[in-house]
Amino acid sequence: MSSTPVEVAPLPVSQSRTRSSWAGPTTAVGRANERLGWMLVLPSVLVVIGVALYPLFETFRLSFTNTRLGSVREPRYVGFENYRDLLSDDLYINAFRNTVVFTIASVSLEVIFGMVVALVVHTAFTGRGLVRTSMLVPWAIPTVVSALLWDWMFHPTFGAINSVLIRLNLMDARDTFSWTASTATALGVVVAIDVWKTIPFMALLLLAGLQVIPGDVYEASYVDGATKLQQFWQITLPLLRPALLVALIFRTLDAFRIFDMIYVLKGYSTETMSLAVFIQQKIVSLQRLGEGSAAAVILFFAIFVLVIIYTRLIRVEEQ
Amino acid sequence: MRYSNYPNPNPINELAKAAAHGRISRREVMKRGTALGLSSALMASILKLESTGAQGTPASGQPVGYSIVAPANVRTDLAGQRINVVGPATGPGEPFYEAVVAAFVEATGIETNFIRGAESATDRLSFYLQVFSAQATDIDACEIDVIWPGIMNPHAIDLKEAFDSQGVEYFERIASNNTVDDKLVGIPFFTDAGLLYYRTDLLEKYTLQPPTTWTELQEMATTIMEGEGAANPSFTGFVWQGAAYEGLTCNGLEWQFSNNGGSIIEEDGSVSVNNENAIAMFEMAKGWVGTISPQGVTDFMEEDGRGIWQGGNAAFMRQWPGAYALGQAADSVIKDKFDVSPLPKGDAEGAQNADTLGGWQMMVSTYSEAQEAAIEWAKFATSREIQKSQAIERALLPTIGELYQDADVLAANPFFERLFDVFNGGAVARPSTASADLYNDVSTAYFTTLNSILSGSADDPAAAVEELAGQLEDIMSEL
Numbered sequence: 001m002s003s004t005p006v007e008v009a010p011l012p013v014s015q016s017r018t019r020s021s022w023a024g025p026t027t028a029v030g031r032a033n034e035r036l037g038w039m040l041v042l043p044s045v046l047v048v049i050g051v052a053l054y055p056l057f058e059t060f061r062l063s064f065t066n067t068r069l070g071s072v073r074e075p076r077y078v079g080f081e082n083y084r085d086l087l088s089d090d091l092y093i094n095a096f097r098n099t100v101v102f103t104i105a106s107v108s109l110e111v112i113f114g115m116v117v118a119l120v121v122h123t124a125f126t127g128r129g130l131v132r133t134s135m136l137v138p139w140a141i142p143t144v145v146s147a148l149l150w151d152w153m154f155h156p157t158f159g160a161i162n163s164v165l166i167r168l169n170l171m172d173a174r175d176t177f178s179w180t181a182s183t184a185t186a187l188g189v190v191v192a193i194d195v196w197k198t199i200p201f202m203a204l205l206l207l208a209g210l211q212v213i214p215g216d217v218y219e220a221s222y223v224d225g226a227t228k229l230q231q232f233w234q235i236t237l238p239l240l241r242p243a244l245l246v247a248l249i250f251r252t253l254d255a256f257r258i259f260d261m262i263y264v265l266k267g268y269s270t271e272t273m274s275l276a277v278f279i280q281q282k283i284v285s286l287q288r289l290g291e292g293s294a295a296a297v298i299l300f301f302a303i304f305v306l307v308i309i310y311t312r313l314i315r316v317e318e319q
Numbered sequence: 320m321r322y323s324n325y326p327n328p329n330p331i332n333e334l335a336k337a338a339a340h341g342r343i344s345r346r347e348v349m350k351r352g353t354a355l356g357l358s359s360a361l362m363a364s365i366l367k368l369e370s371t372g373a374q375g376t377p378a379s380g381q382p383v384g385y386s387i388v389a390p391a392n393v394r395t396d397l398a399g400q401r402i403n404v405v406g407p408a409t410g411p412g413e414p415f416y417e418a419v420v421a422a423f424v425e426a427t428g429i430e431t432n433f434i435r436g437a438e439s440a441t442d443r444l445s446f447y448l449q450v451f452s453a454q455a456t457d458i459d460a461c462e463i464d465v466i467w468p469g470i471m472n473p474h475a476i477d478l479k480e481a482f483d484s485q486g487v488e489y490f491e492r493i494a495s496n497n498t499v500d501d502k503l504v505g506i507p508f509f510t511d512a513g514l515l516y517y518r519t520d521l522l523e524k525y526t527l528q529p530p531t532t533w534t535e536l537q538e539m540a541t542t543i544m545e546g547e548g549a550a551n552p553s554f555t556g557f558v559w560q561g562a563a564y565e566g567l568t569c570n571g572l573e574w575q576f577s578n579n580g581g582s583i584i585e586e587d588g589s590v591s592v593n594n595e596n597a598i599a600m601f602e603m604a605k606g607w608v609g610t611i612s613p614q615g616v617t618d619f620m621e622e623d624g625r626g627i628w629q630g631g632n633a634a635f636m637r638q639w640p641g642a643y644a645l646g647q648a649a650d651s652v653i654k655d656k657f658d659v660s661p662l663p664k665g666d667a668e669g670a671q672n673a674d675t676l677g678g679w680q681m682m683v684s685t686y687s688e689a690q691e692a693a694i695e696w697a698k699f700a701t702s703r704e705i706q707k708s709q710a711i712e713r714a715l716l717p718t719i720g721e722l723y724q725d726a727d728v729l730a731a732n733p734f735f736e737r738l739f740d741v742f743n744g745g746a747v748a749r750p751s752t753a754s755a756d757l758y759n760d761v762s763t764a765y766f767t768t769l770n771s772i773l774s775g776s777a778d779d780p781a782a783a784v785e786e787l788a789g790q791l792e793d794i795m796s797e798l
Contacts, residue, residue, distance in 0.1 A: 070452030071756065072473055090786070091767065156615050157553045157627075173552035178615035183776045266618065267439070268563040268763075270771045284445045286760055287452070 001156040056300070059148055063294035069287035082294035092295065094270055095278040098187060106194045110251055111244070113195065114202025119236075121203065122210045132207075139200035147264035150193045154179040186271045194255070202247055208242025210236070242314065249310045254272060256303055275299050384418025386711045386727075389426040390702040393695065398428025400692040405447075405461035407440035410622060411645050415713050423699050429692045438596055438620060440464050441566040444759060447471070454686045458601065459693035462679040464565070465511075466751035466758055468497045468504040475682045479503040481694050487703045487719050492744045496752070497680050505680025506701040507718030509709060512674040512746040513573050513662055514738070516628065516636040516646070520656040521547070532670075533577070533603060533663045536635060540611035543634040548686060556611030556626030559637040563770035568749060568762045569675040570637060571769045574600040576747045577671035578665025585749035588795055592765070593788035596667045601780050605773050617774040629653065637662060639677060643732060644714035659734050661741055676746035678718070710735070716742050757794050764790045 025031045063082055067075035086092045122134050138146065153160045156178040165171040179185045213236065221231055259276035266272040268281055275295065281291030377677065406416045413435065420433045437443045444467065450458050463471050482489070482503050493507040515536075517529050522545050530536035540556025546560035547554040560566035576582055580597030584590050608616055616624070621638065625775050628636040629645060631652045636642070646653050664670040681697040683690060706717040711731045723739050735742075751758040768787040771777040 017371050070448045070473065073756075156613060157632075174548050176553075178613065178618075181613075181615040181617050181774065199597075268441075268767065268770075269618070269774070270563070271766060271774060271776045281763070284449065285441060286763060287448055288760075 038268065049204070054215065054256075059293045059296055059300075062289050063297045065290045069283070069289055075290070078290065082291045084299070085291060086294055086298065091270065091273070092278060095261050095273045098271075099109060099256060099258070099275045101187060102191060102194075102258060103174060103252060105191045106198070106255050107248065107251045109191070109195045110198050110202045111248070113199045114206055114247070116204035117199055117203035118210055122207055138197050138198045141197070143197065144264050146197055147193065149259045150189070150196075151180060151195045151265055154189060182267060183271045186266060186269070190258075190265060190272050193261060193265070194258070197261075199253065200252075205247040205250070206240065206243055209240045209247075213239045241287040245310060245314050249307070252306055252310070253303055256306065327365045345436070350717050354461045373622060383414040383712065384422070384708075386708040387418055387422045388708065390699060390704040393426045393699060394691075395427055397689075397692045397695060399430070400689045401430045401432070402432055402687070402689050402692045402696060403432045403457055404460040404693075404696055405434045405436045405443075406461070407436060409435045410438065412641070412713065415709070417749065419700060419705055419709075423696060426699070427692075427695055429689075429695065431696065434458070436462065438622065439562075439765070441759075442564075444470070447474075451684065451686065454793075456684075456686050456688050458684050459687040459689055460681060460683045460696050462508060463505050463682050465493070465496060465676060465678040465680065466749050466762075468499050468680070469751060469755040469758060471682060472499040472502065472504050472756075474685055474686045474696075475502075475504045476687075476690060477504075478506050478683060478694070478697060479504040481698050482506050485698060485702065488721065490587035490718050490720060490743055493678065493680075493718055496639055496748070506697055508679045508681045508701050509639075509715040510718050510742055510746075511639045511677030511679075511716060512738075512741050513569055513637055514640060514674060515662045516638055516642065516657055516659050518634050518653065520541075521634050529658070529660050530663050533574075533600070533665055536663050537603070537607070537611060540634055544611060547634075553627075555613050555627060555631050555633050555636040558612060558619065558627050558633045559616065559635075560619055560621055560624065561608070561617040561770065561773055562620050562623075563766050564620060565762055565766065567766040567769055569677065571601070571604075571765060572675050572747060572749055573637070573662050573673045574604055575664075577662060577670060577785060578667045578671040579671070580665075580667070582747060582750055584753045584761060584791060584795065586753055587754050588798070590788050590789065590791045590795060593784050596665065598781050598784050599667065600665055601769065601772050601784065605681050605775070605780065608773050608775075624724075632655075640714050640716050640732075640734075642657045642714075643734070644712060647714075647731075659738070661738065672741075673747045674741055674745070680714070713732075754795065755798060757798060760794045761791060764794065 011190050064077055064079060065075045066073075066078050066082070071104060117135060121128060121135065126164065141149075152158070154162075156162055156176040159179075161179070162171060162176050166173045166176070179189050217229060217235055217239075221235060257276050258274050259280060262272050262274050262277055263280070268277065268285075273281075276299070279292050279295045279299065282288045282295060286292075324568050352713050361762075389701070404420070406420075407413060417433060420431050423429065423561070424431050437446060444464070447461060447463070448470075451471075479502070482494070485506070489507045490510065493510060494503070497503055497505045497507065515530075522529065522539070525539070525542055525546060527539050530539055536557065543556060544556045559570050561570070565612075572582060575592070575597035578596045578600045580594055580600060581591035583592045608614060611617075612794070624633070624636055625638060625642050626647070627633045628638070628642070629651065640659070643659060645651070646657055648654065661672040661674055681701050683693040683697055687693045701718070702720055703722065706715075706719055707722055707725060707728060709715045710717050710722060710725075710728045714732050716735070717723065717728070720743060729736055750761060751757070754761045764787060768777065768783050768790075772780045772783050777783040
């Protein structure tokens, strides 16, 4: 999937025109060049087949069987049974819903806050270098560590968050609230931690986009009397759209596959279970390779659809 | 942490100093702390200063592993071989296990690497199966849970010969539990049974007797919480294991069995979980969450609740026997202030006490390249000598009957004698025999449903249990 953003680079028009009339090399030198070309790409093709296509094919194959890991039971072909089972499995539907809610909530918050941070660090002020470096800290902390860290911060009795609320008299010390255990807030906590962790990444991508916008455009609009707000909506945002779309692709795909933070924070609890946690439970904990693979195949297609939508948006952008 | 000698006018520092030096009582700390308007978090850390005055010394004041005596007749001809053994998680069990490994290395010369297992038994099983499914040689010997012999059978060697050569009488019930198709999958290492821990000082203060039914427990927990809550806002009534993992299956089985609600799947393979008595108990337990138990209990594993209990912040706890030794440690604030009993029973007709059978066995991997050395480790760890020392220092229940009459063992754990019948055959088994190698599927379906009932994400317990019964029928039909 990671190769997708590379594909979006459009071919120069002249080249695609010559290619349509290209019918293969006609000279000996041309044929030798073609052979050399093939030999040069062969290693990468083999690597892609070995680490991407083969596992993908194997997952497809397993999803039509009832294979179990480390079991004495003989695996057999079961057709679409695994898929039918999944669609009638409340746990799976619930995991799908959680994943969609998580993805929409976290990515949109990350875009908003990431944009704010990017705009702030894009302006010139003293200590900007220090701020740009230190804002990366949440992103640099391993997810498992930040999940545990926030788990403690949200701890009902000893956590910093409740402690502050109690001191502000917003909470009764004898009746504290457990943010991670309550079904109403558990998924919200997961979103909040992910947003905290990923704002730097989003801000960095957007900052890169901001830096390539030429300054004279702003000067011209200033001369024409545009306000700051008009500059943002009419200049910054349209010119930032390619960078924004790339950032959105990265984040949406990442969010859709969220596993580590949820697993550390809540394990297999249903209220936060994502598709990846569901798949991990099926394959690793229950050794049901068949059903797990079927769920993984569906996740693959879901992500595939997202990629197509985004690449379409970028193509439209470039025309 | 160091404290300077010159006078410090800050009252919080004064309080912390007094607590750390043991000059004032815990109650006094909380009284003065409340008067100063300290947060519960700060107060907890001050109280921790008080409790760590003597750093982590066991009850006897002896170093960890002081009671270990290496068994006689160990093989020394395997010296220089290397084995990897998987033991307890990082936590209270670790230092003692390290000492046992060190004693083994010294006695046999076998280079032994102790790998820490996951705290959650569910995660531990996943790890083992990943390694063993790949037929990897990385694990030579490991601890397995009492419910796993059926699952581990394909990956384990037969330890019958080693077992017979130990020359001691192991508990018959556990030995037969560990035997699959005439093959001994693991040698009994220690056994476990869920117990009720209660604070004797608090029951006395409120003139109560240890609860015999869940309803009584609920009432007492409420009373004590109301009384203690004024001085200690973080005080809670009852802690147990409610996270979505194997531990919740143990708790849930105790609730329903103790209310004459069956054992999820009966010995003949029939699914019995969908009955009124079981559902009534699940509803009762759901009512505990956020009242007599912290709301976060639905995320608790063993150590989460024990932390609260050990800090003196809970009146009751459902826990394995191992917490007894930790509570009686010299630096424990609840030392000599608690006792254990079988868990309470329900109010339904025919209700009886139920304590889930737990415990761990030592198995040797069939993929091991140093099987002889691994067998030697399994024999060493499960020997009478190590089990005795383990009982004294860690309060882990021996699987050898005669140790329950041993004076040293009883001196450390007076309750062993009183609860012997529970430990030897009286505990309730999880349905691992009926569900064989699909036990983990059964347990996962059970604890997932129970966790969503407790946390409230499944709002109708009866409907959730009915659905669970359907899932269990499906799993059992795969057998």
